[in-house]
Amino acid sequence: MTAIDALLAEGPTFSIEAFPPKTERGRANLRAALDRLQRLDLSFVSVTYGAGGSTRERTGEGVEEISARGLTVMPHLTCIGHRREELVALLERYRDAGQRNVLALHGDPPRDDPDLPPGDLRRAIELVHLAREVGDFSVGVAAHPEGHPKAPDRASDRRHQAEKLRVADFGVTQFFFRLEDYLRLRDDLAALGVDTPIIPGIIPVTDHRQTARFAELSGASVPPELMERFDAAADAEEVKRIGVDVAVDLGQRLLEAGAPGLHVYALNRAEATEQVRAALPLDRRVG
Ligand SMILES: Cc1cc2nc3c(=O)[nH]c(=O)nc-3n(C[C@H](O)[C@H](O)[C@H](O)COP(=O)(O)OP(=O)(O)OC[C@H]3O[C@@H](n4cnc5c(N)ncnc54)[C@H](O)[C@@H]3O)c2cc1C
Numbered sequence: 001m002t003a004i005d006a007l008l009a010e011g012p013t014f015s016i017e018a019f020p021p022k023t024e025r026g027r028a029n030l031r032a033a034l035d036r037l038q039r040l041d042l043s044f045v046s047v048t049y050g051a052g053g054s055t056r057e058r059t060g061e062g063v064e065e066i067s068a069r070g071l072t073v074m075p076h077l078t079c080i081g082h083r084r085e086e087l088v089a090l091l092e093r094y095r096d097a098g099q100r101n102v103l104a105l106h107g108d109p110p111r112d113d114p115d116l117p118p119g120d121l122r123r124a125i126e127l128v129h130l131a132r133e134v135g136d137f138s139v140g141v142a143a144h145p146e147g148h149p150k151a152p153d154r155a156s157d158r159r160h161q162a163e164k165l166r167v168a169d170f171g172v173t174q175f176f177f178r179l180e181d182y183l184r185l186r187d188d189l190a191a192l193g194v195d196t197p198i199i200p201g202i203i204p205v206t207d208h209r210q211t212a213r214f215a216e217l218s219g220a221s222v223p224p225e226l227m228e229r230f231d232a233a234a235d236a237e238e239v240k241r242i243g244v245d246v247a248v249d250l251g252q253r254l255l256e257a258g259a260p261g262l263h264v265y266a267l268n269r270a271e272a273t274e275q276v277r278a279a280l281p282l283d284r285r286v287g
Contacts, residue, residue, distance in 0.1 A: 001067065001072055001073070001098050001099060001100045001101075002044075002072045002100065003100040003101060003137075003138035003169075004043075004044055004072070004074060004100075004101045004138045004140065004169065004170060005138040005169040005170060005197075006138070007043050007044065007072070008170060008197050008199075008260050008261060012255060012259070012260060012261045012262070012282055013043035013044070013199065013260065013261030013262070013263075014040065014041070014042060014043055014261060014262055014264075014277060014280070014282050015042055015043045015044045015045065015046065015074075015199070015261065015262070015263045015264070016037060016042060016045055016046070016263070016264045016265075016266040016273060017045075017046045017047075017048065017201070017263060017264070017265050017266060018030060018034075018045055018046070018047055018048070018062065018066070018266065018268055019047070019048040019055075019267075019268060020047060020048065020050075020055045020058035020059050020061070020062040021058070021268065022058070026268070029268060029269075030062075030268045032270070033266070033268055033269055033270040034066065034069065034071075036270040036274060037266065037270050037273060037274070038069060038071065040273070040274065040277045042071060042072075043072065043261065044071070044072040044073060044074050044101065045066050045071050045072070045073055045074070046073070046074040046075075046076060046103060046172070046263070047059055047062045047063050047066065047073060047074070047075050047076060048076045049075065049076040049077055049078050049105070049107070050110060051078045051080045051081060051107030051108055051109060051110055051116065052078075052080060052081030052082070052107070052109070052110065052113060052116045053081060053082060053086070054110060054113070056090070059075060059076070060075075060090075060093065063075045063094070063097075063099065064097065067097070067098075067099070072100075072101070073099060073101065074101040074102065074103050074140065075094055075099065075101070075102055075103070076102075076103045076105055077090060077091070077102055077103065077104060077105065077127065077131075078105045078106060078107025078127075079105070079106050079107060079119050079120075079121035079122065079123070079124065079126065079127050080106060080107035080108070080109060080116055080118060080119050081107070081109075081116040081117055081118075081119050082119045082120065082121070083119070083120050084120040084121065084130070087120075087121065087127065087130060088130065088134060091130065091131055091134040091135060091137075092134055092135075094135070094137075095134055095135035095136075095137070099137075100136070100137060100138055101137060101138045101139075101140070102131050102137045102138075102139055102140070103139075103140045103141070103142070103172065104124050104125075104127035104128045104130075104131055104139055104140070104141055104168070105124050105127070105141070105142050106122075106123060106124045106127075106142075108217075123164075124141055124142065124164055125141075125163060125164045125167060128141060128164065128167050128168050129167070138169045138170070139168050139169050140168060140169060140170045140171060140172050140199075141164050141165060141168040141170075141171050141172075142171070142172065142173075142174065143161060143165065143171035143172065143173045143174070143185065143198050144157070144161065144173065144174050144185075144218075144219060144220075145173050145174065145176045145181040145182050145184070145185040145200075145220075146174070146176060146181050146219055146220050146221060147219055148160075148219050149217075149218070149219035158185075158188045158189070158192065159192065161185075161189065162188075162189050162192035162193070162194045165189060165194050165196040165198070166193075166194050166196065168196060169196070170196060170197045170198065170199060170260070171196060171197070171198040171199065172198075172199045172201055172263050173185075173198060173199070173200050173201045173263075174201055174218050174219070174220050175201045175202060175203040175214075175215070175220060175265050176200070176201070176220055177221075177222060177223055177226055177246065177250065178223060179250060179253045179254065179257065182198075182200050182254060182257075182259070183257060185198070186198060197260035197261075198259075198260070199259070199260055199261045199262070199263045200254050200259050200261075200262060200263065201263045201264075201265055202247050202250055202251055202254070202262055202263070202264055202265070202276075203243075203247065203264070203265040203267075204240075204243045204244050204246075204247040204264065204266075204272035204273060204275070204276050205222075205230065205239070205240075205242070205243030205246065205247070206239065206240050206243055206267070206269070206272055207236075207239070208222065208227065208230035208231075208239055208243070212227065226246065229242055230242060230243075240271075240272060243272060244272050244275045244276055244279075247264075247272070247276045248275075248276055248279040248280060251276060251280050252279075252280065252281070255280070255281065255282070262280070262282075264276060264277075
């Protein structure tokens with residue numbers, strides 16, 4: 001298992017996010033997608049975590065199963081709803097299984113459990129410190145190019161992100177569509193003295209209405225001119241073609257601008273990510 005900060009030091013990475021499926025059919029779909037995506041020489045696969053522990057076992061099993069394929073994995077872990085001891089136990093489990101990476105997050109309360117207790121750790125930065133106490137992890141954090149929806153204003157949001165990224169090994173962003181949003185985040189952080197690598201998250205849109213809903217929840221946005229382009233598509237296949245074209249164009253410009261890698265929100269499917277990868281000028285960086 002390779003530490004992600006070491007991979008980043010070698011050159012641009014290419015990674016994907018997976019989520020732990022709820023059903024046997026979902027698990028079969030993810031396995032089939034990984035059989036194909038694994039041929040792309042993925043640098044690492046991140047596995048999401050349901051805030052409050054709703055996917056605790058499924059995330060753990062997903063991490064084990066993907067690791068068993070010989071892939072480098074980055075489990076996500078969230079503070080919300082957890083006692084400190086529970087987080088320590090999860091981190092120890094990953095450490096003892098030889099995991100080297102973790103994405104330290106605050107987490108959002110799930111829609112079906114809005115009253116989830118806050119938990120002992122109130123901010124992702126506290127989980128970064130806890131992970132370092134438990135093991136020799138390469139620790140990533142979430143970055144929000146368009147700002148976090150709960151932030152009172154842009155300046156305090158940037159200061160908060162800078163504080164967190166200063167102690168992390170790398171950041172991974174929420175998905176976004178405008179190159180300028182990433183560059184502005186990077187410039188603002190540099191002005192605050194932070195040069196931690198920030199891996200941009202890109203999404204090859206396959207269902208633009210669903211993407212717009214995800215975006216709204218996370219403080220990101222689908223630019224209106226892009227929504228119009230999707231709306232004008234003749235059918236679902238054309239939406240997917242546009243989605244891939246847009247992700248490739250953004251990915252290329254990000255790499256030209258010096259981004260340290262690309263993290264694809266693959267949604268447990270292979271086809272769009274394969275098409276994006278095939279069109280991108282990336283050397284092999286295997287975890
Ligand atoms: C790459 C990525 C992966 C994710 N994976 C998951 C997942 O697996 N499971 C899940 O539940 N969620 C996930 N999320 C969503 C994430 O948990 C939410 O965005 C959550 O609301 C914030 O998490 P954070 O780790 O950025 O929190 P924090 O860094 O703790 O803070 C969140 C925001 O709150 C504001 N804030 C907090 N404290 C201050 C302060 N002192 N001053 C000013 N502003 C402040 C800032 O705007 C800050 O950006 C992911 C997000 C990203 C970008």
